[in-house]
Amino acid sequence: MKGNERLKGFMGEYGLTQAGLADAVNARLLHSGCEGTVSDRTIRNWLSAKTSWPHSRQREALEAVFATTAEALGFRPPLPRLSSDDEPEPPVRRRDFLAATSGAAAAVAVPHVGSACRVGASDVLRLRSGLDALMALDDHRGGHESLKLTALAGAREALEKQKRGATQRIRRRLFSVAADYTATAAWSALDARRTDAAQHLLGRALYLAGMGQDPMAEIRVWNSYAMLAHQRREYREAVDSGLAAQATAMTKRDPLFASLAHARTALGHSTLGDRQAALRSLGCAEEALRRSEPGLPRPSWMDFYGPSELAAITAIVRDRLGDPAAAEAASHRALAGIPRQFRRNRALATTRLALAQLHQRDIDQACATAATAFALMSGHPIPGRLRSLLGDYHRDLITLAPDASVAREWADRYRSEWSRL
Template sequence: MEGNSRLQAHMIEHAFKQGSLAERVNEELMAAGYRGTVGDRTVRNWVTGKSRWPHQRRRDALTAVFGCTPACLGFYPPGMAAPPYEDPEVMLRRRFCTAAFALAAPALPAVDTRPTAVGTSDVIRLRGGLDRLTLLDQKQGGHAALERAALAGAAEAIGMQDRSASQTIRQRLFGVAAAYTTAAAWSCIDARRLDHAEQHVNEALRLAGLSQDSVALMRVWNSTSILAHQLGRHAESVAAAQAAQSCTITRRDPLFGSLAHARAAVAHADQGDRQAAIRSIGYAEEALERADTRPRPAWVAFYGPAELYALTGIVRRRLGQHAEAETASHHALAMLPATYRRNRAMTVVDLAVAQLHQGDVEQACATTEIAFTLMSGGPLPGRLRVLLGDFYRDLLTLASTTTVAREWADRYRSEWSSA
C-alpha cells in the first residue's frame, strides 16, 4: 500500500494498528487538555497520505507517541514536496542492519544515559496512578494508606520539577500534584481526619494555582466546600462552592457546572437558605441535561443523575422537606451503580433519616440494615459513621421509648461506634 511509508514503518515497529494508534494519540491530546477526537478514519487518512499535514495539536501528540518529529513520520506542510515512497519493510530492515553494525563496533566506555527530561508520557503515567487511587477510594473509602499513596504521588510530580521540562509540562506536573494532594484531602475528609484534610486542601490550592489548570482548581474548591461543611463553617462552604462555579471548566463543561451548583445547593441548605438552595438545585439539573459524554478525569465519574438525586435528597432533608428527601433518595438508589457501595450506603442512611422524620420508625431502622450489609467485610468510613450517629441521635429524640429503637441500639451501636 502506497501513501505515508514513514508513518507505516513506525507503526509496524511499534506494533500499532490504526485503532490502537488513534487511542494513543487521543491519550496525548487529553493529557494536553484537549478532546481526543482522533479515530480510525483519521489515522487511515494519515497512512494513505490523504492527510499530509495534521493539525498542530495532533502533530505534537504524534511526536510524543513516537518520539520523533513530524518530518520523520512522513508529514510535510503544504507547498513542500512529498518524500518518495519506500516499502516500510525495507526501511525497517535497513534500520535494523544499521543498528546491528553499531552494536558490532568496539565498545565505548559506559555513560549514564538515563533521561533527564520530563515529557507528556511522564504526565500520563502519573495520571494513571490517580485513576488507581480513585478505584481504591470507591472500594475502601478514605483511609491512611490511601492518603500516604496520594501524597507520594504528589511528591513525585513535584520532584520532577527539578528535571528539564517545557513550561507546559511543568504546569501539567503542578496540576497532577494538585490532583494527588486533593485526593489525599478527600481521603481525610471521608475518614473524618479533618485537621489533616485542611492542611492538604490548602496545599492543593497553591499547587492548582501554579498549574493554571481549571479542572484541578475546581476539584480543590469542591473538596474545600465539603470540608467547610464538615467543620461547621457554612458561609465558607458557600464561598468555596461559588469559587468552583467561577472556574473556567464549569463554564465550558456543563457536567462540572452542574456539580458546582449542586455543591452550592447543599451549602445554602446548611445555612437554611431555602430559596437559594432550591434555585441552585434547579441550575444543577439544567446544566446536567446539557452535559455530553466527552472524556473526563476518573475522579468525577461518580457525578451524574444518580449523584444529583442523592445531593437533592440531602438538600431537601436539611431544609426539613423529608417526603421530598425520601423520594430523591429512592431515585438515587435506583440509579447508583452497585460498585459505588459507600455512596449507596450514605444514601441509604439519608433515606432512613427522612423516613424517621416522617414517623416511620420501624421502616427507618430496617433501612439502615442495608447500609451495614453494603459495607460488610470492611470498616465503615468516618463520614458514614457520623451519619449513622446523626440517625441514632434523631432516633433517641423521636422514638426513644419504642421497642424497635432499643433493638436497633442493642444490635448496631457497638458495630457502628467501633467500626
C-alpha cells in the same frame, strides 16, 4: 522455612501494614479490570515464604506497587525443567516497571537509577493513570490512611519529576498531576473526617493547581472545601466555596462541573435555612446537568457525579428544608442509579433514605433501611463520614422514638457495628 525478609523490608520502607499492602495490590487489580482478591492471609503467605511465586496477575500488581521486580521483592520463580541437551539461556533482563506510588497501585513512572533523562508527556500520562487506581480504591471502600499516604507519595513523585521537565508545558502538567494527587489525599482525610489534615492538604492542592494553571484541579479543590466547611459547621463558608467553584473556568467549559458547583452551593444554602436560594441552586444544577454531554473525557474523580449523585444531594437539601417525603423520593432515585462498586456512596445514600423515613415517623422502615448501610460496608472499616451520618441517625432515632422496641434493637446493632475500626 525462612520468611521473605526483602518483602518485609520494602513494606517497612513504604510504611505499609499487611492490610495496607492488600489494599494496594487490590487497587491495582481493580484498575486493570481484575477482581481484587488479595487478603491479609495472602500477604502472610508471601511474608512467610509459603507462597514463593505469586499468581501472575497478583505478581504484576505487586511489582507495580513497589516499582520493582518480584525477584527484587524476594520471590523466586519455579526452576525450569531442563533436558540433558538443553543449554541454559543467557539471563533475560526484565522490563523496567514504570509503577505506582508507595502503598497503592497508582502507575507512577520511575526512572532508571542514575538516569539524567528528561521527563516528557509519557511520564505525565503514567502518573495520571495512577490516580485512576486510587479513585477505584476510594469508590470501593472509602477514604483511609493508606490511600492518603499513597496519594501523597504520588504528589512527591510528580514534583520531583517536575524539576526535570523537558518543557515548561510538561512542568505545568506535572504541577497539575501533583495537585490532583494532593487533592486525592485531602479527599481521603475529608472522608475520614480528619478536618485539620484535610484543610492543610486542600491549601497545598490549591497552590499546586495554580502553579499548573489547571482549572479542573481548582474546581475539585473548591468542591472539597465546601464539604470541609460543612464538617466544621461553617455553613457560610460552604456557600462561599460553592460560589468559588462556580467561578472557575471549568464551569464555562463543561456544564457537568457547573452542575456540581451549583449542587454544593444548594447544600450550603439549605443548611443556613435559605429555602429559596437552595431550591434556586438546585434548579441551576439540574439545568446544567441536562446540558452536559455524557461520554466526554473527564478525570476519574468526577465519575461519581451525575443524575444519581445529584438526586442524593437533592435528598439532603430537601430533608434539611423540612421536606422528608421529597427527600425519600430523591434517595430512591439516587440508589436506583449509583453503581454497585460505589459502596461508600450507596451506604451514604441508604442512610440518608433512612433519615428521610425517620423524619416521617416511619420508625420500623427507617431502622430496617439504616441497618443495610452496615451490610454494604461489610468486610471494610466504616469511613468517618459514614460513621458520622449514622451517628446523626442514631441521635434522631432516640429523640423521636426513645421507647420503641425496634429503636432499642437498632441501637444495640449500632453499638456493635460501631466498634469496627
